[in-house]
Amino acid sequence: MLFKTRRDIIIFIFIFIVLKSYSFYCFTMQRVTYLILLTIFLPFLVSAQQTNVSVRVGASLTAAPDARPWLSSSGEFAFGFHPVQGDDRFLLSIWYDKIPEKTIVWYPEGGPIVSTGSNVELTSGSGLLLSDPQGRRVWTSGPVSGVAYAVMNDTGNFVIFGNDSGKIWESFNHPADTMLPTQVMERNGVVYSKMSKGNFSRGRFQLRLLQDGNLVLNTRDVASGYAYTNYYATKTNDPANESNSGEQLLFDSIGYLYILRRNGKRFDLTPKQELPFGDYYHRVTLDFDGVFTQYYHPKDPTDNSGWGTVWSYPENICLSFHGSEDSGACGFNNVCSLSHGNRPKCACPKGFSLVDPTNPYGDCKPYFFPNCQEGGPKGDALDFIELFDIDWPYADYVIMNPTSEADCKSSCLNDCFCGVAIYRGNKCWKKKLPLSNGKVDYLLGVKAFVKYPKSDINPPGNPHISRAKNNRQSLIIVGSTLLGTSVFVNLLLILAICAGMFLIYHKKIRKLDPGIETNLVRFTYKELVQATNGFKDELGKGAFGIVYKGVIRTNTVAVKKLYHMVQDGEKEFRTEVNAIARTHHKNLVQLLGFCDDGEQRLLVYEYMSNGTLASFLFGDMRPGWNPRCNIALGAAKGLSYLHEECSTQIIHCDIKPQNILLDEYYNARISDFGLAKLLSMNQSRTNTGIRGTKGYVAPEWFRNTPVTVMVDVYSFGVLLLEIISCRKSVMENESGDEYGAILTDWAWDCYQEKRLDVFVENDSEALDDVKKLRSFLMVGLWCVQEKPSLRPTMRKVIQMLEGVVEVNEPPCPFPFIM
Incomplete structure (x- = not known):
């Protein structure tokens, strides 16, 4: 070709026009020359245009490191050979072409990897035809006839058109592991994960919209395709009313993923108000680890920012599998723990090693496999590797209850079928290999005993x-x-x-303080004066201090300046620093640093861009039902962490909407541990003065009796009722006088009279989800029971809110005043 790019053609035409203008005196000859050149170069102009928009029959691409793809008109998406696994290995795929990561969003079924010299051609009879360097067919989009042309669309959809301009084939109807905005999944549609990060063949995990309208995540047998029991479900199937069942999974152009019901209503997977503001790419991907995630990426990144996460399901995949089918989140004998961003991390425990060393998520083989054959090691010839906080909860063949740890070990040792024994709470479970659904759980206090022969003087450990x-x-x-x-x-x-x-x-000098056990950054008072511009931008006031907005380096922070003239302020400072520095949970506000210059006491927190839950709930606009539900669940998880998962148990003592902050994605983040009382793990009660805020204080505070974590459960119950109704617990006028019904009383009345519509003031979104609405209201009423012993733990609250356990009918919360 004489001209390789459209730019070459444009330069030539520009020069020609200049010459044309310069040679004005030869008008007739110039006109003839102009027409000749236009006739010659028109095909090249059309060809250049087709490179970016349409692809003609017979056009082809060859796999090579410098090969040019077929681009969409905007250049945002590319179709071609993407290099993977080295310079000589390529994957036919579609990818984002304007971002550094060049993220792949589509590839053919099976993810065939080809070498340099492989070719893809748009043919009239086979559509897209992929062949290896020897010309052997590797993949085809399917037998078709009458192909006219194809287009790489700006939506990321590669479409083949027929002679009648109708669509013959499109990549959106044959998804790999990703869906893009404007893409639709019909009932019986499936998305498959990859086998591993670098293996694009179909993996163990599936996303399916079932015929009954339920959207599920499940594992499968890779060889046969058999689908195992789901580990996540939207429960959008309604046998009693099929019109309320799911019909399509839609990813709209804005970036919201939702299920469209047959009656036209929608079930949101992307919570409202959670998408970032600005110009972003969006995608949802079933990752190779089984987590279904919505990602976003700035279209014009100004820094090295990559893909961020909007949401992911399930929240904890390690705990999502129930039953003995398949191996769980990780392979057989493998153990799952949750790492950053709700991603599962798999590791073989001591006594096992990976079957495939390149796949840490795969099966683990035992160094010793127990058997009942003659001559094998038995009884005294065997011993145990002892593992802590690791459990394989299913497929036990013998349960001993009650029993001692010694008897549990002895029984397994003398049982030729027993490979592992699990002991917890005077109960013993004997298990055969292989083990499934292994997970780390620090709350169970469980021990696992893995059998091995004493002849192995040093039992093999984790190969890593x-x-x-x-x-x-x-x-x-x-x-x-x-x-x-x-x-x-x-x-x-x-x-x-x-x-x-x-x-x-x-x-170390900067970070450490002999009076405070923490590695947090220690700021000088001068640094925080500069960071807050002289404490000018006030965010809010609390009982013990004022919070200011500040900037440290390029990060926005919240600086809490404590009142230092009262003794309680000093106590709050020590309490917050020691307590928060040892906590880390996605539903807690993170403490970044502190200052204790002279009499100055300040705390530096991460900044929460969407303010307090109080502003969110009680503003001019009523927030959506789904975001409110997510906030309630997030607050419950944060509180459960404080009660049950900290090394030192924490009672918050002042749960209220002003102390629940919202981050940029409207996730609930519990703040202000200034009223927290720290309890050692062997202590369940504490005596203290009345603490908390009017309307949220549990009755036992007023009885001069020891209080427990149940005071927080009561406060959460009030908070949950506020989230449901968008109404304050106690209504006050400007002079501080109370008016109207107390929220807990009103909630019970509405529940008794079955007037949920009155309680939510005819909130149509909430009433459309009446089953969850009623369940949430019942949970709130259980939490505000006057007797602490009737209140559920926060862990039980989470299970009830998530629908894992049934919510029973609550009794009257205040029987003593009826």
Whole structure:
């Protein structure tokens, strides 16, 4: 081709026009020349245009490192050969072409990897035809006839059109692991995960919209395709009213994913008001680890920002599998724990190693497999590897209850079928190999005993640990070699070590305070004066201090300046620093640092951009039902963490909407531990003065009796009723006088009279979800029971809110005044 790009053609035409203008005196000859050139170059202009918009029959691409793809008109999406697994390996795919990651969003069924020289061609009889360098067919989009052209759309959809301009085939109807805005899944539609991060063949996990309208996540047998029991479901099937069942899964152009019911109503998967503001790409992907996630990415990133997460389901995949079908989130004998961003992390426990060392999510093989054959090790020839906080909860063949730990071990030791014994709370479960649904759970107090022969003097451990040790030994050898190469290098290393020790020493001086057990950043008062611009931008006031907005480096923060003239302020400072520094949960506000210059006491928190729950609930506009439900569940999870998962139990003592903050995605974040009383794990009660806020204080505060975590459960119950009704617990006028019904009384009356519509003031979204509405109201009434012993734990509250356990009819919360 004479001209390789449209730019070459445009430059030529520009030069020609200049010459044309310059040669005005030869008008007739110029006109003839112009027409000739236009006739010659018109096909090239059309061809250049087709490179970015349409693809003609016979057009092809060849796999090579510098191969050009077929682009959409905006250039945002590309169709072609994407390099994977090295320079000579390619995947036919569609990807985002304007972002550095070049994220793949579609590939053919099976994810075939091809080598350099492979070819894809748009044919008239087979549509897209992928062949290897020897010309052998690898994949085709399917037998078709009358193909006219194809288009790579700006939506990310590659479409083949027929002679009648009708669609013959489109990638949106054959998804891989991702859906894009404007894409629709009909009933019986399926999305498959990848096998692993670098293996694009179909993996173990599926997203399916079932015929009955229920959207589910499930694992499957890869060889046969058999679908196992789901580990997540939207429950959008309604056998009693089929018109209320799901019909389609839609991902709209704005970025909201929802299920459209047959009656036209919708079930939102993307909570309202959770999408980031601005110009972003959106996608939902069933990742290879089984987590279904919505991602966003700025279209014009100004920094190195990558894909952010809007939401992911399920929230904890390690705890989502129930039953003995399949292996769980990880492979057989493997153990699942939750890591950053709700992602599962799989690891073989001691006594096991990976079947496939390249796949940490796969099966783990035991170093010793018990058997009942003659000559095998038995009884005294065997011993146990003891594992803590690891459980495989299903497929036990013997349960001993009650029993002792010693009897549990002895029974398994002398049982040739027993490979592992689980012991917890005077109960023993004997299990055969392989084990399924392994998970780490620090709350159960469980022990696992893995059998191994004593002839193995040192029972094998996790291979990852061995590799780490080898790496350290290699590092020592390499380091020694380098140190011995020259005196000059030695001097440089000594200087570098001295400089590093100096920096570390000064960093420690900055971070540590002998009076406070924490590694938080310690700021000077001067630094925080500068960060807050002289404490000018006030965010709010509390009983013990004022909160100001500030900026440290490029990060926006909230700086709480404590009142230092009262003794309780000093106590609050120590309490908050020691308590919050040891906590970390996505539904808690994170403490970033502190200041204790002289009499100044300040705390530095991460900034919550959407303010308090009080502003959200009681503003001019009534917030949506689904965001309110998500906030309630998030607050419950944060409170459960404080009660049951901290190394030192924490009673918050002042749960109210003003102390629930909302981050940029409207996630609930509990703040203000200033009234928290810390309890050691063997202590369940504390005596203290009345603490809390009017309308949220549990009755036992007024009885001068020991209080427990149940005071927080009561306060949460009031909070939940406020979230449901968008009404304050206690209504006050400007002078502070109360008026109207107390919320807890009103909630009970509405529940008794079956007037939920009155309680939510005819909130149509809530009434459309009346089953959840009634369930949430019942949970709230259980939480505000006057007798603490009747209130559920926060863990039970979470289970009831999520629909995992049934909510029973609550009694009257205040029987003593009836």
